[in-house]
Amino acid sequence: MDKIVIQGGKPLHGQVDISGAKNAALPVMAATLLSAGRSRITGLPQVRDVDTMARLVEELGVKVIAFQDGEAVLDAATVNNHVAPYHLVSTMRASCLTLGPLLCRLGRARVSLPGGCAIGARPIDQHIKGLVAMGADIKIENGYIIGQASKLKGAHIYFDMVTVTGTMNIMMAAVLAEGETILENVAKEPEVAFLADTLNQSGARIKGAGTDTIVVQGVAAIDPIKCHIFPDRIETATYMIAAAITQGDIEIRNCVPAHVESISLKLIESGAEVEEGETSIKVRGRHPVLPVSVKTQTYPGFPTDVQAQLMALMCISGGKSVIVENIFENRFMHASELNRMGADIQVEGRTAIVAGVNKLSGAPVMATDLRASASLVLAGLVADGETTISRVYHIDRGYQNMEEKLSKLGASIRRVK
Numbered sequence: 001m002d003k004i005v006i007q008g009g010k011p012l013h014g015q016v017d018i019s020g021a022k023n024a025a026l027p028v029m030a031a032t033l034l035s036a037g038r039s040r041i042t043g044l045p046q047v048r049d050v051d052t053m054a055r056l057v058e059e060l061g062v063k064v065i066a067f068q069d070g071e072a073v074l075d076a077a078t079v080n081n082h083v084a085p086y087h088l089v090s091t092m093r094a095s096c097l098t099l100g101p102l103l104c105r106l107g108r109a110r111v112s113l114p115g116g117c118a119i120g121a122r123p124i125d126q127h128i129k130g131l132v133a134m135g136a137d138i139k140i141e142n143g144y145i146i147g148q149a150s151k152l153k154g155a156h157i158y159f160d161m162v163t164v165t166g167t168m169n170i171m172m173a174a175v176l177a178e179g180e181t182i183l184e185n186v187a188k189e190p191e192v193a194f195l196a197d198t199l200n201q202s203g204a205r206i207k208g209a210g211t212d213t214i215v216v217q218g219v220a221a222i223d224p225i226k227c228h229i230f231p232d233r234i235e236t237a238t239y240m241i242a243a244a245i246t247q248g249d250i251e252i253r254n255c256v257p258a259h260v261e262s263i264s265l266k267l268i269e270s271g272a273e274v275e276e277g278e279t280s281i282k283v284r285g286r287h288p289v290l291p292v293s294v295k296t297q298t299y300p301g302f303p304t305d306v307q308a309q310l311m312a313l314m315c316i317s318g319g320k321s322v323i324v325e326n327i328f329e330n331r332f333m334h335a336s337e338l339n340r341m342g343a344d345i346q347v348e349g350r351t352a353i354v355a356g357v358n359k360l361s362g363a364p365v366m367a368t369d370l371r372a373s374a375s376l377v378l379a380g381l382v383a384d385g386e387t388t389i390s391r392v393y394h395i396d397r398g399y400q401n402m403e404e405k406l407s408k409l410g411a412s413i414r415r416v417k
């Protein structure tokens, strides 16, 4: 298994280009199943999860005409297999996004239950509740969700909690359902609006994406998907914090400043300088780092996917920070690894108290999930000495060329086999 080795203590300077948003790419790739034609997606991030989704839709009968350099041409004319197998779903939970499209396209689906992951149980009961409300017959057998639906019908669905992929799954199912579907208490993440806009350009009739309520008028069919994936806001946030934690000065290009407003404001509160452009953000880290507290929320609140990265920054602040993780029940695994680097973090349930320390020291640490890995990289960039991070396959799932991008900014970072 690969490891990443970092010699800390080097301020990062220069420019970095943000890649496409993983969590916008995965749903639109699943959405190609909705149309019996040749879809074309550009601007895809070259990350492991996108490769997995390409393999999954191919398994379902999609012809992968092209898949390189961020472009995918996917021909879904011959979708003929309704089974999303365990060996793929277990490596990527977003595979459950094929559930709604398969029920529309084939009238049946057999999708392995994603199972839990490091950050929590992550059930998909809301996805199932929505599909049942639309007339699907769903049962769980041998670890699989087995769905049947001759024709999904529009329904009025209220989500018990805000769920990003739940909103996306039901919204996609509603596109080809009969009649009107009203979705209440939906996710407002930019990736939801991106999916809705992309589907509308193919003939779907979705209104309200980005607000609390989405209304979909079902149509008989839609044209193939054509879209260019927008920049990844979580990758953007990660490099913003890299500038702050190393007292560096980075210009982050090809990003959407509006998508990372909550992070910009938190970094300013912590003493960093943040300068927003049209499609770029300049971040300058300054000493001392001031302690800030945060509660993770659904969009547009502070994102749970940036909680671990902010915690790394707070480890070297001049005081005490309180970080509350409201979205997932077990998303503090990075805390014990950061403590091994000399941090002083106390976790009590969904609250982490971070007491800033003068310095972190490099150590061998282990990545546990995608964003926790990013947090350990950030800590390694500022720690004295050498940090070795194992299980870096987590990083490869969601960050394109992280070592190259950081090396170009002046980091001493390398991957060892």
Ligand code: EPZ
Binding pocket: 022, 023, 026, 093, 094, 120, 121, 122, 123, 124, 125, 126, 127, 128, 161, 162, 163, 164, 165, 166, 187, 304, 305, 327, 328, 329, 370, 371, 398
């Ligand atoms: C999406 O996951 C993202 N993944 C996650 O990013 C992100 O952390 C999460 O949204 C929250 O923003 C993708 O978009 C592929 P949820 P998702 O359904 O949709 C509970 C990353 O790092 N819940 O919004 O799976 C759930 O357990 C990943 O890129 C139910 O109880 O998250 C969680 O506590 C990590 N029942 C909360 O809701 C359900 O049916 C939010 O989950 C669905 C969700």
